[in-house]
Amino acid sequence: MAQSTLQNLKNGQVFEPDFVASLALFLIIIGVFMSQWNTIMKSKTQLNQVKEIRENAERTTTLLASTPGYPNDWDKNNVKVVIPGFTNKNGYVISSKLAEFHKLTYKNQTDLLQAQNFYLKITHGGEPLTINGKKTIYCKKSSDPETLIPIERDILINQSGTIKTGKLIYRVYTK
Amino acid sequence: MGTNKRKGQVSIEFLLLLGLAMFALSIVLGFIATKQRKAIIYSNTKKADKIADDIAFQAEMALVMGKGYTRKFVLPARIGGKPYNVTVTQQHVVVQWKNQNLIQPTLYQGRELYFETQNQYRFKIINNGSVYITKP
Numbered sequence: 646m647a648q649s650t651l652q653n654l655k656n657g658q659v660f661e662p663d664f665v666a667s668l669a670l671f672l673i674i675i676g677v678f679m680s681q682w683n684t685i686m687k688s689k690t691q692l693n694q695v696k697e698i699r700e701n702a703e704r705t706t707t708l709l710a711s712t713p714g715y716p717n718d719w720d721k722n723n724v725k726v727v728i729p730g731f732t733n734k735n736g737y738v739i740s741s742k743l744a745e746f747h748k749l750t751y752k753n754q755t756d757l758l759q760a761q762n763f764y765l766k767i768t769h770g771g772e773p774l775t776i777n778g779k780k781t782i783y784c785k786k787s788s789d790p791e792t793l794i795p796i797e798r799d800i801l802i803n804q805s806g807t808i809k810t811g812k813l814i815y816r817v818y819t820k
Numbered sequence: 821m822g823t824n825k826r827k828g829q830v831s832i833e834f835l836l837l838l839g840l841a842m843f844a845l846s847i848v849l850g851f852i853a854t855k856q857r858k859a860i861i862y863s864n865t866k867k868a869d870k871i872a873d874d875i876a877f878q879a880e881m882a883l884v885m886g887k888g889y890t891r892k893f894v895l896p897a898r899i900g901g902k903p904y905n906v907t908v909t910q911q912h913v914v915v916q917w918k919n920q921n922l923i924q925p926t927l928y929q930g931r932e933l934y935f936e937t938q939n940q941y942r943f944k945i946i947n948n949g950s951v952y953i954t955k956p
Contacts, residue, residue: 664837671844675848675851679851682855686859686862690862693866697869697873700873701873704873704877704880708880708881708884712881712884712885713884714884715880715883715884715927715929717884717886727883727927727929728880728883728884728927728928730884757927759925759927
């Protein structure tokens with residue numbers, strides 16, 4: 646009887662190779678699922694970060710290229726700029742505000758633009774506009790940028806009463 | 821008698837297998853539920869983030885454009901199925917929903933702005949010397 650019991654136990658399948666194989670297969674499938682899930686979530690997070698930086702950059706360029714900033718006369722002496730904007734009330738970019746922005750420290754510029762690594766340039770005819778002998782290029786570039794987000798806006802520049810067409814080029818670098 | 825023992829062995833094996841299967845399934849379901857919860861929290865946070873960015877921009881534009889500026893805008897009615905409220909203070913936008921909140925920086929400086937989406941998702945921002953957010 647004991648021998649027949651032992652034989653019957655040997656017919657049991659709990660610890661047979663096919664059970665172990667099915668368990669291993671199950672764990673592999675779960676592992677693949679987990680890996681896929683993590684990869685998808687990671688790529689979605691990265692895409693959202695880039696999208697968010699682009700939206701912020703577009704808002705910044707709208708404020709710079711289309712509004713006078715706040716206070717509107719922040720290019721005057723002893724007026725602290727709260728929101729940067731390079732235009733006058735007629736929508737022309739004016740050189741006094743570009744010159745005033747040049748005077749700000751780098752930290753002030755990054756705080757106002759809410760971007761750590763950026764490149765901002767005003768061009769006319771493809772060349773950087775020059776005001777008081779200085780080129781209108783403001784930048785702090787990362788030495789090893791990971792992602793570049795370029796935004797360009799067409800603008801009208803009022804320089805000493807002369808109206809010129811130009812571009813506002815704004816680039817944000819991540820990392 | 822030997823046949824009865826084989827039947828008894830089969831039922832034990834079946835119960836053991838069923839128990840193992842339920843155990844494995846409970847681990848998998850627990851894992852999936854955790855991941856799903858994180859995904860929902862992330863989705864709600866991204867939604868609140870976008871709302872805060874929109875409000876920050878609306879407030880900044882109203883400030884720079886000056887007196888007489890009005891603009892209507894639309895926001896998502898709910899976050900995570902619940903209404904939410906937004907407060908714009910000096911240089912911060914705070915979005916609160918359920919028992920969570922999100923804070924975003926803004927360049928807006930001025931009167932504190934507050935609104936809820938309880939029965940409303942269309943709003944109007946006005947600058948009549950000070951910036952206000954009202955129903956359209």
